[in-house]
Amino acid sequence: TTPPPLTTPSPPHTTPPPTTPSQQPAPPSSPPHIMSYVASSHEFFAQHATTGEWECTRPCAPLRDYLVEGAEQCQECYVPEALVLKKGLLFDIVRPDSHHCCCFTKAYARYVEGTGSVLATVAAALPVHHAADLIPMQLRYFSPREVANLHGFPTWVTFPSTTPLRQQYQVLGNSLNVTVVAHLIRHLLRPAQLTNK
Numbered sequence: 001t002t003p004p005p006l007t008t009p010s011p012p013h014t015t016p017p018p019t020t021p022s023q024q025p026a027p028p029s030s031p032p033h034i035m036s037y038v039a040s041s042h043e044f045f046a047q048h049a050t051t052g053e054w055e056c057t058r059p060c061a062p063l064r065d066y067l068v069e070g071a072e073q074c075q076e077c078y079v080p081e082a083l084v085l086k087k088g089l090l091f092d093i094v095r096p097d098s099h100h101c102c103c104f105t106k107a108y109a110r111y112v113e114g115t116g117s118v119l120a121t122v123a124a125a126l127p128v129h130h131a132a133d134l135i136p137m138q139l140r141y142f143s144p145r146e147v148a149n150l151h152g153f154p155t156w157v158t159f160p161s162t163t164p165l166r167q168q169y170q171v172l173g174n175s176l177n178v179t180v181v182a183h184l185i186r187h188l189l190r191p192a193q194l195t196n197k
Contacts, residue, residue, distance in 0.1 A: 064096035088131035106173030144168035152179035
C-alpha cells in the first residue's frame with residue numbers, strides 16, 4: 001500500500017506515514033522538506049501488519065535514562081513554590097518513567113508555558129485540580145547536563161564552571177538534537193542509488 005503524503009505530525013503511535021522514496025525528488029535544499037525526505041527512508045516508521053497504522057520503529061527511552069545522579073541536590077533547579085502556586089497548571093509535567101518531554105527553549109527556567117517540561121521528583125495522586133496539588137510533586141527543572149543528554153550531546157561537552165545557570169539554559173535552548181542532525185546528514189550524504197531504493 002502506498003502511504004499518503006506527510007501531513008501535520010501526530011503523537012508517535014499515530015504518526016502519519018511518510019511519502020515513499022519513489023515519490024521524492026533529489027534531496028531538497030530548503031529545511032522544511034528535509035525531515036520528510038529523511039522519513040522516506042522508512043528508518044523511523046513501519047506499517048503495522050494487522051492494523052495498517054504507521055508506528056515508530058525507534059521507541060524512546062524513559063526520561064530516567066537521561067537524568068543525572070545527584071541533580072536532585074541542585075536547589076537552584078527546583079521550581080519555587082510561589083511560582084508553582086501562581087502558574088503551576090501551565091507547566092508540562094513529566095515523570096522519570098515518561099517517554100516524552102517538551103522542546104527546551106532559551107527561555108527555559110525563566111518562563112513557564114511552552115519553554116520545556118519540568119520533572120515531578122515525587123509521585124503524587126492524580127488528578128490535579130488546583131496548583132496547590134502540585135506542591136507534593138517537588139517539581140524541578142531538568143539540569144543543564146540533563147537537557148544536554150536529551151539533545152544527544154556526549155558527556156565531554158560541558159560548560160565552564162563560571163557559566164551562569166541561565167546562560168547554560170539559553171545556549172542549550174538554541175541547540176539542535178545532535179542525534180537527529182547526525183541521521184539527517186548521514187541520509188543526505190548517502191549515494192543516490194541507496195536513497196532511491
